Amino acid sequence: MGFGRRSFLRNSFFSLSAFGLASPAVIAELAHPESGAVDYGKDQIAKIEPADATETAATRGQIEANNRAVGHAIVTMDFAALEKLWAPVMEVNSPGNNILTREQVFTAMREDKLKYASAKAVPEAFFVSGDIAVEMGHDDIVMSNGPMAGKPLTRRFTNVWQKSSAGWVQIARQATYVGVDGGAVYGHPDPTLHP
Secondary structure (H helix, E strand, O other), X not given: OOXXXXXXXXXXXXXXXXXXXXXXXXXXXXXXXXXXXXXXXXXXXXXXXXOOHHHHHHHHHHHHHHHHHHHHHHHHOOHHXXXXXXXXXXXXXXXXXXXXXXXXXXXXXXXXXXXXXXXXXXXEEEEEEOOEEEEEEEEEEEEOOOOOXXXXXXXXXXXXXXXXXXXXXXXXXXXXXXXXXXXHHOOOOOXXXXX
16 A cells, blocks of 8 residues: 555545544545535445454554654654654644644754653553554653753643554654643744733
8 A cells, every 4th residue: 555645545534534533624535526525424434343352452562662663763863763653644733733744743853843851651542443543642751952841741642553564654643732832842832822
């Protein structure tokens, strides 16, 4: 399976819509790309078919190993490792209040915007449906630079992984700081929160 954006969206449409991860615009484009019309009938929404417990446990073990590898690669700035773990189409709804592509995350890393004095991921929920796995939880982190350096922070996360011929690759991440303006953490506060 290719990882082109349109290929990814078409191949993952039913899994993403079942998890509520495809926006109405994406659903509209994929349901009727030629007309722009949207049919929200039952035939457009797939049923979630959870994996059995053994398969879920094996997948969770693989993804936990991948998460450790991602953490290590971020700390060591190992872009080659991240290119294997993050799909080229990966997008992040970032805790800095913006949406980033994989390449934009790499740029942020090169600009020292993702430097952690400590970081611990605490997974709280995990489920698999077909070739999609979703992990939810929180991170306890301390930034090593920037306006919030040295202060303990908590952020909620959702990670979405897709099985490929090379194994499980991350295709999406959402992270939000708890009780803190995420933009302020990275030096660009949200003006609507700070009148």
